[in-house]
Amino acid sequence: MEETTHVQPQPVDKAKIKKIWVTAGYMAAITILEFVIAFTVPLEMAMTRVSIFVLMTIVKAFYIVAEFMHLKYEVKVLVWSILIPTVFIVWMLIAFIYEGAAIYEIRF
Amino acid sequence: MSATATTIKSKGNVWDGGQSPLKASYGKLMMWFFLLSDAFTFSALLITYGLVRSAHPAYEGAADAFISSQEYWPIPEKVFEAVPFLHGVHLPLVFVGIMTFILIMSSVTMVLAVEAGHRMDRKDVEKWMLWTIVGGIVFLSCQAWEWSHFIHGTDVGSLAKFLINGEWITSTVYGANLTINEYGPPGFAAFFFFITGFHGTHVASGVVLNFLIYYNTITGVYDRRGHYEMVEKVGLYWHFVDLVWVFVFTFFYLV
Structure with missing residues (x-):
């Protein structure tokens, strides 16, 4: 293993790590909001429920693809x-x- | 006759060759295009679910009075309401919510592993890859429980009509398989098995790939290679699996 131990890791960029956790926080918040809507908006209001859920799914998909998969920066x-x-x-x-x-x- | 290599400077167009117009390696590009094709496959499954669902009558009565029947498509949150160790307690979508949280968290640990790879920090890559693998295994275990519960069914069951020797016979069905289920029309259970099963297969192969990356990291393969791009490529796949789950969660469980 001696040939691999000389690799010096670069220092941690705190801002980058923070951004990852903030994105994760947004996604957790959206999922919690989806649950709140699932239990408060009555099932009879199907159209309202479906539109809100689809919209929130697209927002979550955007965060995954743009930030986590880094597509925004390509x-x-x-x-x-x-x-x-x-x-x-x-x-x-x-x-x-x-x-x-x-x-x-x-x-x- | 002298063989001199001359560098011809191209006049501006990046597509003329000699450089990388998309500024991404071959492996990364191919991973992106594979994921695009995989997105078509998952869309086909989910959209066909939408077709079959809209070709069946929806449940019309009051939501509180809902009972499962073969006559109409079920309300998902009335079907998926069980949580391990809490038998008979009505907890709609709680378990699937926990599963969603686990998968999103494992996606976050994957991003952190990729970030550590950029810094050539082997210790951190090891740590975050291990958490990602743990997240994947926990998710698969949850899914195994969910399937087992879905197949075995509830205590109540529901009434179904069968045509036996030219006579319609009504009997109680418990649980689900590909031909009949207690929750709704046969297509409902068939789509549950196909969609969550196809996604689960992706998670399972993702865990295998993650383990290979973890193994290569601890044996120092990427340190010797000089970069951790493999973590990034497998990371793309893992995030895609998370992305698909976000859609499955909405269109199968919430809507």
Whole structure:
């Protein structure tokens, strides 16, 4: 192991560590808020609940991808080559939910 | 005839070669594109869940009076309400909330491991990788319990109709499998097994990859190599697994 022990670790950047924990704190806060909404907003208000949950999920997804996966700090071309193809997911979502509603109309 | 190598300075366009336009290594780029393809797979599963759900009637009555039936799609928080050691106590979404917290925390420890890798700090990478592995194993154990509870079912069960020898027979069903379940239409349990199972498989392979990284770190492979980029690549995969769980949590358990 003597050949590896001479590697000198660089000093800790306190600001960087703090930023990681602050991001984690935001995500924990959003998850707690989701729970509060799950138990306070009545189940009958389905549309309100779903919109809030979807919005909060997108915020959490942004923090994971941008900060934890570091995509925010990559070259613009890389960012767009990852983000643009996800429009197919949005397209699929709209098409399939529409289709599901149509199947429901036929069956019931 | 002299073979002199001349450096041709390219006139501005980064795509002309000789440099890295995306400023990322081959391995990291391929990890990103693999994750994009994996995102399509998970989207297909979750969106198909949405299709099948919207093709079934929703529960119409008062939320408090909810009982499971094959006739309509269940309210998830009425299904996932059990917590280990608290048998019969109605605690909706508490256990899955704990699982979400565990996975987010293991994502945080992974970021800290990557950060320590940038500083070539082997001791810190070891520490944070170990916490990440522990988080992954705890999450998988929780999922094993959740599956076991889902398969064995509740004490009450629910009524289901079966066509046996041309006659409709009503009997009580307990628990779930791929063809019938006490919680709702057959598709509900099938999607539960497929979506959480596919995600769990990803977590399991993530734990294996994390362990390999941990092993290479303690044996000094990355110190000799001069960089800890492998921690970063596997970190991307691990965060993606966390990202998928955020979506599974919302679309399977909350909505």
